[in-house]
Amino acid sequence: MHPEFAPVAFLAAFSLLLALPWHWRAGNVATLSIIAWLFVTNIIFAVDALIWADSVAIVALTWCDITVKLIVGSNFALPAACLCICIHLEQVSSVRTVRVTPTDKKRRQIFEACMCLGLPVVFMALDYVVQGHRFDIVEDYGCRPATYFSIASIFIIWVPPLVMATASLIFAGLALRHFIQRRITFAAHLDSNHSALTTSRYLRLMLMSILQMIWSLGLTIFTLWFTTVSIPIRPWTTWADVHSNFSRVDQFPTLFTPQIIITSRIALWWTVPASTFLFVAFFAFGNEAIVEYKKALLWIRCTVFRLPPSLPSSSKSGPGSKYVFS
Structure with missing residues (x-):
């Protein structure tokens, strides 16, 4: 039993409200998306920890159907949001940008909305392709996505976040290069671009994005390793075979779970509150x-x-x- 799960997740969720007002008024779609997705994921983790504490009972089926898809979406939304932030930082700090007009800002907001909201919805739909059954219920953790582990699932579930995280680090590196090249006159450069960013905000956004993406890369690789350890890779045969008995719900009590998987689940669970507190640390103070x-x-x-x-x-x-x- 993990009595600390629910309080920590609720605390992480509501701590995000500290960073909300300024980003809301500034219209930063990418950072608002990070706040929204982290808030939703933490609430899901907290509620699941309360419902399924020492239990694998098959209850709250509609809740699980919705939340497992949101968990899948968050795995794509957070790297996508950080990628949008890094692209924006690189554009603002480069010599290519003369000034930021309201039209430019509107165009950027639409692009970020598509990346942070539209793209996760697309992958939430694609998840059905590699969804072997309805969902899993894990003791103390609640309902989790059920992925048919195969080559198809690797390319649909794990490769896109890795690509976005790598691209984010590349753009962050270019933005850092621009900053170093003109560090003496950087504040004046931002002001001449009519950007809402200051040097302090710029550096905080860049450092947060770099750390989040390094964290995301490590997390995605660890998750892929964890899945490989717990589930052997299976061949993709036919649609009917992969989705046979689709309505079933698999249950995973702790008593019959190997210790390495228990330890890995704990580590994976803590990554979401840790990512939240990392974000809050950059913007709440x-x-x-x-x-x-x-x-x-x-x-x-x-x-x-x-x-x-x-x-x-x-x-x-x-x-x-x-x-x-x-």
């Missing part, structure tokens, strides 16, 4: 976030508690003194 926290506290002070914005300082207090915003 920056200058923009501090400003948002002050605004929120000021709103609570004035609206909820009906207090003045700030108390007058002792040096300026007197009959004619007025309250001022801090």
Whole structure:
């Protein structure tokens, strides 16, 4: 039993709200997508940990049908979002970009929406090709996608995230090269492009993307290794054979699971909260976030508690003194 799973996953999910306001106003589709997909995945993990604690009962079938597809989609959405961020950083910092117009921003938002939302939906549909049965239920972890492990599943499930992660690292490397080449005048260059980015935001986005993609590469390779260890690769025969008895739900109690698989499952589960806390660490403590926290506290002070914005300082207090915003 893992009583820590649900609290950690819920904490990870709601910690993402700390980084939400600035990215929402800035219209950063890629970063908003990271927040959304991590939030959804953490909520799924938390609810599953509560329902299937010490249990492999076949319950909440509709919930499982939906969530296993969302888990598949998140495996593509996060690398796609980081790729979009790295492409944008490379474009903004390169000499090719003279200025960023509203039309350019709109075009970028549409592209990022297609990559971060449309592409995962496509692969969620393609997952049916290599879905051997309805889903699996793993004790303490809940319902998980059931993949018919074959050459087809490797190219559909594992190769695209690896390609996107590799491409992200290439674009991140080019963006870092641009930054190093013009590091002295970089802030002025961003300002001349009419970009909403500052040097601090640029570096945080780039470092976060690099770390997330290194993390994603390692995770994808580890997942592929873990699948190879637990399930032997099978030949792709016919559609009818692969999808035979499709409605069945396989159950995996801990008692009959080898220790290496138990350890690997724990490691894989923690990657999602860890990715979330990594993202939050980059964006929940920056200058923009501090400003948002002050605004929120000021709103609570004035609206909820009906207090003045700030108390007058002792040096300026007197009959004619007025309250001022801090």
